[in-house]
Amino acid sequence: MDFSFTAEQERFRREVREYLEREVPPRWKELGYLIWEETDESWDITRQWNRKLGEKGWLALTWPRVYGGQERSHIDQLILDEEMARAGTPTGIETAITIGWVCPTIMLFGTEEQKLRYLPDAAKGRIIFCLGYSEPNAGSDLAAVRTTAVEDGDHYVINGQKVWTTVAHRADYCWLAARTDPDAPKHKGVSMFVVDMKSPGITVKPLINILGFHSFNEVFFDEVRVPKENLVGQKNMGWYQLAVALDFERSGVGTPARMHRTIDRLVAYCRQTRRNGRLLSEDPVIRKKLARLSVEAEVLRLLCYRITWIQEKGKTPNYEASLTKVFASELLDRLANTGMEILGPYGMLDRGSPRAALRGEILRLYLTSPSMGIGGGTSEIQRNIIAMRGLGLPRK
Amino acid sequence: MDFSFTAEQERFRREVREYLEREVPPRWKELGYLIWEETDESWDITRQWNRKLGEKGWLALTWPRVYGGQERSHIDQLILDEEMARAGTPTGIETAITIGWVCPTIMLFGTEEQKLRYLPDAAKGRIIFCLGYSEPNAGSDLAAVRTTAVEDGDHYVINGQKVWTTVAHRADYCWLAARTDPDAPKHKGVSMFVVDMKSPGITVKPLINILGFHSFNEVFFDEVRVPKENLVGQKNMGWYQLAVALDFERSGVGTPARMHRTIDRLVAYCRQTRRNGRLLSEDPVIRKKLARLSVEAEVLRLLCYRITWIQEKGKTPNYEASLTKVFASELLDRLANTGMEILGPYGMLDRGSPRAALRGEILRLYLTSPSMGIGGGTSEIQRNIIAMRGLGLPRK
Amino acid sequence: MELELTEEQRMLKTAASGFLKKECPPALAWEMREDERGYPPSLWQKMIEMGWTGVMVPETYGGIGGDFMDLCVILEALGEVCAPGPFFSTVVLGGLAVMELGTEAQKEALLSRIATGECIMALAADEEEAWCDASFIKTRGLREAGGYRISGTKLFVENAHVADIILCVVTGPAEGSLSVLLVQGDAPGLRITPLKTLAGERQCEVVFDRVEVKASDVLGEAEKAAPGFDRLLDQAAVAKCAELVGCLQTAFDMTVAYAKEREQFGRPIGSFQAVQHHCADMLIDLDGARFATYQAAWRIAGRMPWSREVAVAKAWTSDVARKVTLKAHQIHGAISFCEEHPLHVFYRKAKSGEVAFGDADFHLERVAGGLGL
């Protein structure tokens, strides 16, 4: 049992930390945006930053060099993720989608040609994918996809609708699940495509989220023609490929790192805020609440480390990623709520009010945190996975 | 909206309170036993007390006079239950079974002859039933009963095994669920019988509970002959009769009353106990814990009142009894656990140690409280009932 | 014992709910967050016409002479749709302050104006370091020839920007004494800055820069307001609970309906045990909130000692407000994170109500004191 990093890994951590201290754009820190708050300005900063990371080879650290990576270890990736979260680098969900999800699936199931076509550009931060999974009647249930892809000569013709498609209005490509065999049983007959978002017949309609920003979309496909070479992997086997892709989950270590940052900010707030005759930091009930969050974030960090360690051993995590996700998302709810309790009436004030505490960040976290237990498989489904896949409990 | 009692009801409450102050046997108060702690002595005290209540007409307060009751209102019953719990009268689960469950079912489904045979004696505290429902493979699932009752002339012949049969070793009768039609679907083919526990062929084997007392049993039926007139209600319809019998639940108001007693005892303990330099009652974390329990017990009291109020209106509670039960049982866990937290190392000491806090009652509550979420339908099943019966959520 | 509304209350409730569901969908509260006033005057006017502003005003002053329970019935209906507007600050805070503290003459003058809707009111009590507890108020009312002069900054003053009268709670001159002063909304020296809030209510920062108040504009007796003000805060807490009960009921109803209708994996999501158990827990929380709130309201209406019941109601309801609306989001899934979907308005309102007039921790400490701790 050894929780330490090698001297080389520690050196890498220092290198990353120094780089981030120097390079994170000051304007980004002023914005203090959460993941759901995307404007043209924040998008530009994020893209620039990702291209910069890409040039440095840090965007796809573990990938083979031929695809733009550095063939570094999972532990180096963990260090990088942890430090970036700690430093609050410019970030959006699109990188997780592109680098964390879509590209590894292409790497596993794509042809060499497909790999060389997409991966190096992605590794440089030049292209972005959006995820075309969810449909109006298929949220958590991917096998229920109804969007169709019908062969027509050298092409597939796509018709259907996707929803909750994050950054569809900015993405270069859509990683699309579509039904290629309408007669097959639900889990069979789904295939995966790379669809150019500039293709004729695609209409993107914004959905405004509860922070008032545009990050989700509805995407309509009306007779969209996709070249056959854009089908990735085996035809009709898309559902099974995506099931394997679950295992690409990174450690998620950024989440506890960001939580610790938030806890530290709350601690600082409590040390300088008096209410009803005493400093908040002297209130034993508040002390206990913050300490409990800190303990939980620390346990989450260890559970995240475990995922990396499993990967580092060359194994695939089984239930561990689901376990971490369900714990992380519920902890985020508790963090946001405890933050709001501590700020009390000041927590009610949003950014833009002169009296807003911590620039309204806790308020915004409180609004968005519940979504973490929904996107990418609800907490209920994660618990099913833990029970059935992890513990072997029977399905029926 | 009116939470008050009439002047007459308040008078009855005073009458009950004065009676109990005067009459509760001092030796019972010394014993300070929980429901799971049954000895010959405690059994005798409880029986004597119940006969005394029976003579006074307080054991079956709401029943028709012809069956030994007083035809009093459900609210009077609530008052009596609440005051008895507050005073800590001698009590065992057998009264709840006999007066609360079995007799009301007989009243609903039995013949006039059956009613006159059992109810007046029960109302006087002279006879006791045990519940022959659970079997080794049918705990929460009553429809899975395997014990059989086969017709043979004027009798049924019973074979099978029951388990978790509380007070079987003391009871006069068993209220038995047995399968009378082996070929019928699971929910059909079960009938209810009154079986004299002195019948040849009955063997009672003790199960020692985790407090070290004998209150559960296994009961074996080997060719036990039961006269046909002991079948209660319609043959093969027992499962449906028991489903109706769920609605006989009393308010359960004794539970919050006992919880408030326990909270008061913990408050008194905290006011006189110093640990690490201060009185426990000065610790804000402890203050908050006890206050939360008190709030929850108060809400439970109101939810219990609602059940009585529904009955008083002549209606049958629907999901409300399940809701109260699940909340009460989980609150009891929290009460026991919080009590243990507050007592700290002293909570580890059982009755009989000179240093034991509150005579070990919290320790014993901690051991037995989890069973409340199991007996009479688990919390999981109660939540299913709330959702499906109360909210109309679909079964499939 | 009668654990349901009276026939009259039920009619009042039905009428109010019916009206509001038609005229004031939950989306309105959210649209109004950037409106200058914060509510449509036409909606407010209709509430006045239906007599809601006079619900607790005695008939002799032009009201309908109801009691605190009637008030809660209307608040519950308002909560069901997260209705915006100055009802709470005017009728609950203003009206009850006048009833608890005012002289006969003030009652006659002010309650009738509240009933007719002529007077919008706001309560300026909280300060930077004083929250729900008048004993930490620092804003001072200095006695001057012919009246008082107020200096200080008040926070979280709902509807100050549209108020005709701001009730300002001040201390002094005697140490720890409390007075409530009636300040005209356009008084010189008043600086009002609306704050941007979670649920879109118009809370304001109000700076009193040597604002003058006439001697006759002390509500009731000068320096003797503390007990009456505490009673006001208690009633406000229960009024907020009533609003929350309505809010949670709608969020719950929406969720159960959605669970029955939404299909995933080939069956309604409401048939999954996990969703069923979430719904069952929501119902426990909601039923508890309803009865605890009604019990406290009933004691207030009957002027029975109410301290414990108020703290129980607000502690419980504050806690479950978050729990119920969080589960509502969880069951609704992604759709409920769109601005267009009304659920987030309830989630916001629930949190805002949780904090208003003392959160669970605040009231638990009161309960602890009541237990003898």
Add this chain to the structure above:
Amino acid sequence: MELELTEEQRMLKTAASGFLKKECPPALAWEMREDERGYPPSLWQKMIEMGWTGVMVPETYGGIGGDFMDLCVILEALGEVCAPGPFFSTVVLGGLAVMELGTEAQKEALLSRIATGECIMALAADEEEAWCDASFIKTRGLREAGGYRISGTKLFVENAHVADIILCVVTGPAEGSLSVLLVQGDAPGLRITPLKTLAGERQCEVVFDRVEVKASDVLGEAEKAAPGFDRLLDQAAVAKCAELVGCLQTAFDMTVAYAKEREQFGRPIGSFQAVQHHCADMLIDLDGARFATYQAAWRIAGRMPWSREVAVAKAWTSDVARKVTLKAHQIHGAISFCEEHPLHVFYRKAKSGEVAFGDADFHLERVAGGLGL
């Protein structure tokens, strides 16, 4: 980074678990609760023979020279079966006290006796009003010609009734100073009364009635024991966590196995979503406890600063101990409330471990301090 046991540790663990599952079923702990000693001497003898008592004792003193992590491996195995006996009080409390505080000569003398099993030890620290915090200790060691005289009452002293040496923590003569004195188990003036405990461990009340101790029986330096004693308590807390991890693992494994096999309503109960989710939550709790505990143990083994990690481990593990065993009861249903069924022994042990060496609240306050609160 290596998040599993080393090959050696795994072998040690496998051997220990295998031995204990054979020789020491969980029922034994419960049967032994009324035994005079509290454990079968033959079992203790076998543990000694396998070298467990010398696990952390340097090889020069006859031990096997392992580290704190090796100790935790054995404790985990002992926890898996709720093994009774003087291992914890002797090897953990006694052994570590000697290692942290003892002079070279004392180490040589005592550690070798611990390794050979000749010496059973107990730690007398807690008092009526002092719990897990030496700064509230009132028992005084008065300096006398040639030594010390102890007067006071110690509580919750595990295995005092069988101890060859009781380590008594005293204060004085200098205000707030701390000394640890070696008291022979048969010293005149000692009155030992076993207490009846939840989990059947032998905790005792120990009265020191002017008990005499030689000057040479001060462990290490007189009046300078405070820092070393705090280190001892930290290590004891993590050792208790390791025991708990074993305990919870067994309760969890039993429950998952039962859920797969037990049928109700015509299907295994483990196929119900409610049961599946209970099991998933148990696993989150348990996995967290394991890693938090291992992390703290690893820091202790490497003598790295450990204060935060220890508090994190004990706070988390204390909390989940109850949660995991409560859910285990819920899933097992009625059968687990029989004395014959082993589950209640784990439920008892979990609570006892939760409280020992500081519960969650205690350690959370330490974490708060570490956060700068």
